[in-house]
Amino acid sequence: MPIEGLVFTKNPVELQNQLLMGFISITFNIQSHQAVLVKAANNTSRQVTLPEVEFSVVGPKEALVESLDTNLYLIRKRLPIAELAVEEIIVGKLSKTRVAVIHIEGIANRENVETVIQRITDLKVNQIIDSSYISQMIEDNKHSPFPQFIDTERPDRLAAVLGEGKVVILVDGAPHGLLGPSTFVEYFAAFEDYFLNWTIASFFRLIRFFAVLFSILVTPIYVAVLTYHYELIPKDLVSTLVISRSGIPFPPILEALILELVIELLREAGARLPTKVGQTIGIVGGIVIGTASVEAGLTSNVLLILVALSALGSFTTPVYQMGNTIRLIRFPLLLMAYFIGLIGISISFCFLLVHLLRLTSLGRPFLEPIYPPRIYDMRDALIRLPFFLQAKRPIEVQTEDTIRLEPKEDSKD
Amino acid sequence: MAAKSDQISTFLVFFLIIKIQIGVGILGYQRIIIQSAGNDAWIAVIISGIIYSFGIWGMYKVLNCHDMDLIGIQKRLFGKWLGGLLNIIWILYWLMVGISVLRSYLEIVQSWVFPQINTWLVTSIFALLIYYVVLGGFRVVTGICFLGICIPSYLILTFYFPLEYTHFRNLLPIWNHSFQDLALASKQMSYSYLGVSTLMMYYPLIKNRKSSQKWAQLGNLTTVLVYLFITILTIGFYSEGQISRYIWATLSFWGIVKMPFVERFEYIGIATWVLVLVPSVCLYIWVSARGISQYFNIEQKKIYALLLILLVVITNLIKARKMINQITDYVANIGLIMEIPYVLFLVCLSTVISKKRKIKK
Numbered sequence: 010m011p012i013e014g015l016v017f018t019k020n021p022v023e024l025q026n027q028l029l030m031g032f033i034s035i036t037f038n039i040q041s042h043q044a045v046l047v048k049a050a051n052n053t054s055r056q057v058t059l060p061e062v063e064f065s066v067v068g069p070k071e072a073l074v075e076s077l078d079t080n081l082y083l084i085r086k087r088l089p090i091a092e093l094a095v096e097e098i099i100v101g102k103l104s105k106t107r108v109a110v111i112h113i114e115g116i117a118n119r120e121n122v123e124t125v126i127q128r129i130t131d132l133k134v135n136q137i138i139d140s141s142y143i144s145q146m147i148e149d150n151k152h153s154p155f156p157q158f159i160d161t162e163r164p165d166r167l168a169a170v171l172g173e174g175k176v177v178i179l180v181d182g183a184p185h186g187l188l189g190p191s192t193f194v195e196y197f198a199a200f201e202d203y204f205l206n207w208t209i210a211s212f213f214r215l216i217r218f219f220a221v222l223f224s225i226l227v228t229p230i231y232v233a234v235l236t237y238h239y240e241l242i243p244k245d246l247v248s249t250l251v252i253s254r255s256g257i258p259f260p261p262i263l264e265a266l267i268l269e270l271v272i273e274l275l276r277e278a279g280a281r282l283p284t285k286v287g288q289t290i291g292i293v294g295g296i297v298i299g300t301a302s303v304e305a306g307l308t309s310n311v312l313l314i315l316v317a318l319s320a321l322g323s324f325t326t327p328v329y330q331m332g333n334t335i336r337l338i339r340f341p342l343l344l345m346a347y348f349i350g351l352i353g354i355s356i357s358f359c360f361l362l363v364h365l366l367r368l369t370s371l372g373r374p375f376l377e378p379i380y381p382p383r384i385y386d387m388r389d390a391l392i393r394l395p396f397f398l399q400a401k402r403p404i405e406v407q408t409e410d411t412i413r414l415e416p417k418e419d420s421k422d
Numbered sequence: 423m424a425a426k427s428d429q430i431s432t433f434l435v436f437f438l439i440i441k442i443q444i445g446v447g448i449l450g451y452q453r454i455i456i457q458s459a460g461n462d463a464w465i466a467v468i469i470s471g472i473i474y475s476f477g478i479w480g481m482y483k484v485l486n487c488h489d490m491d492l493i494g495i496q497k498r499l500f501g502k503w504l505g506g507l508l509n510i511i512w513i514l515y516w517l518m519v520g521i522s523v524l525r526s527y528l529e530i531v532q533s534w535v536f537p538q539i540n541t542w543l544v545t546s547i548f549a550l551l552i553y554y555v556v557l558g559g560f561r562v563v564t565g566i567c568f569l570g571i572c573i574p575s576y577l578i579l580t581f582y583f584p585l586e587y588t589h590f591r592n593l594l595p596i597w598n599h600s601f602q603d604l605a606l607a608s609k610q611m612s613y614s615y616l617g618v619s620t621l622m623m624y625y626p627l628i629k630n631r632k633s634s635q636k637w638a639q640l641g642n643l644t645t646v647l648v649y650l651f652i653t654i655l656t657i658g659f660y661s662e663g664q665i666s667r668y669i670w671a672t673l674s675f676w677g678i679v680k681m682p683f684v685e686r687f688e689y690i691g692i693a694t695w696v697l698v699l700v701p702s703v704c705l706y707i708w709v710s711a712r713g714i715s716q717y718f719n720i721e722q723k724k725i726y727a728l729l730l731i732l733l734v735v736i737t738n739l740i741k742a743r744k745m746i747n748q749i750t751d752y753v754a755n756i757g758l759i760m761e762i763p764y765v766l767f768l769v770c771l772s773t774v775i776s777k778k779r780k781i782k783k
Contacts, residue, residue, distance in 0.1 A: 237535075237536070238535075238686075238689050240685060240686045240689070241684060241685055241686050241689050241690070242683070242684070242685055243682065243683065243684070243685045244685070246682075246683060349536070349539070349543075349544060349547075350535070350536070350693075351535075351689055351690065351692075351693035352531060352535065352536075352544075352692070352693050352696060354693065355693045355694065355695075355696035355697060356547055356548070356551060356696055358697075359551055359566075359696060359697060359700055360551055360554065362566065362569055363551070363554050363555050363558065363562065363566055364554075366558065366562045366565040366566060366569075367554075367558040367562055376565070379569075380565040380568050380569060381430075381431060381434075381561075381565075382434075382568065
């Protein structure tokens, strides 16, 4: 029969499984117990569309969709080689979700691949609805607010990291792929960085790091300074601050907490509503509530500026989940700033650093290349150097084949 | 031998050595050495630096000869009882240094930022932080030491501000003090370099330990250069009469830092100093816990809680400034004997023993 995907089987369990997956069973002879399974499932799925979460002005504009087969095709068309290995695992007692673990043989470290496969096979769950289920269940540290797998909807990004030697996980029904092992700095690298000239890309990346640092620290510093360390600010600036705060009935910590929570509220409301209503809410919240609360004397306008800027800063992270984390970790810092001022901020910053130091992604250090310091990997971390300077694959991944760019001359090193 | 996952890259020894030598002392060591050696104090900085370089050489000699940590070496050389006693002295010494570092920092916080701070609360928070670090194992301790150098290193830039008012002519005439003065100043300066002995505990965890000496020496050299720079700056910036009134001379430098958005930079400096201080205390706590676990055969993780409770309690029991000074001096004096002469004695002893064994064979 000229039909693709024919399966002959005698096994009644398999027969049943395949029937439930949309196959037709044809039995020729009852005595032989053999059946032919013909694939007849009507796979309705969304068309491949523009990436919406990780939008980029330049570069490919395809995003993953909910169908695993389409997603695999999107990756395979970018890597048409025999070494691209796909391992499929069925997970979930109820959902029977197909999970594909993809890597390139000869480049990816076997250990990484086996860790991922092992962790997925060990899962004893009922349902896998989305790839984020998998990422939460197989993370190294399940209690950390930091994501340890990068979540992306761009097939081009997945293809690129496969070439770096990383492992990619795709889940049927999920329009997002996971990739690991990942490092902290990777979460601040937009994939668009690679489409721009390296000087511009590096500048943008540094801006992003600065924005995130600013976003975490600025409100705690405001609270610490205005609660304890007035002397820290020069005379002229202090007068500006005092004028903006005069007549405000709340202590700085309460003021900051209220405003931060208002921003979170706006974000949450915007996220839950349809796009157009969400925009309106943003305008109403941002402009009307902001101005009104300053005019009513509930908050100082300096703090309003700082909180709005820090919210903006947290939105610069290209990976959505990291942005959430950045917004969350501001609150413990705020409280510590209220209790012991600048020293409290330092201590909680230390806690943050230690937490990052202790984190691993698939057993590889998360803070690499900052610690353990690896100069080579620094070429694509805080800044991105041109491609010809990145002849080797990142050390972090411990690839089997480390050379990415063949040298032109036959020179060593 | 240690598990491979616990081992650290060889060049990280560089950072561990710098970290342990630059702690709270650097904020106010100048007064003491300038009182004894005046404008020649910088020579004392170099002399004691060379002595420490010699000490590191000695430590590597002993360690390479036995290829185990200090606890094992002392057990082997002096037997169960005498070796055990020496081990306990070392462990207590490390613990006490860690405590005195933390206490000195709190003293600074009390006298500069928060006079009324609740020390129990703050030390408990510090203890929690340290506990979180040391539970991560030696790699995390090294990591925080590394970041504890990289991040606060921006403070070096702030010394640009006093540079403007520095009169380098204060250094002249060179060598106008007697040898006794210089010797005294060198001895006092040595306190600032204390802590290198921790090397003898983490030595087995270095990847290419036998060839790591150059990194340790380089670390020591960097420390000497930093101290030298600050000493020369101090001599040029303050007059001798003035310096005797400044307990924390380095902190006072920050008094003249002026930026359009920051008036009193000391506050930022002191807050950043948390990142300088926590790693050293972590390293001391890790080393003492390691010592105990090696000597008594207890799992290392179980000891931390006890050590940190001790840290909190003792730090809070030491209250008066006088008492802090006394304890610091006391610990430093013991350390001075143990880190240099005692190590050299160990070098002699192990060479004699290894020669004897060769003859026997």
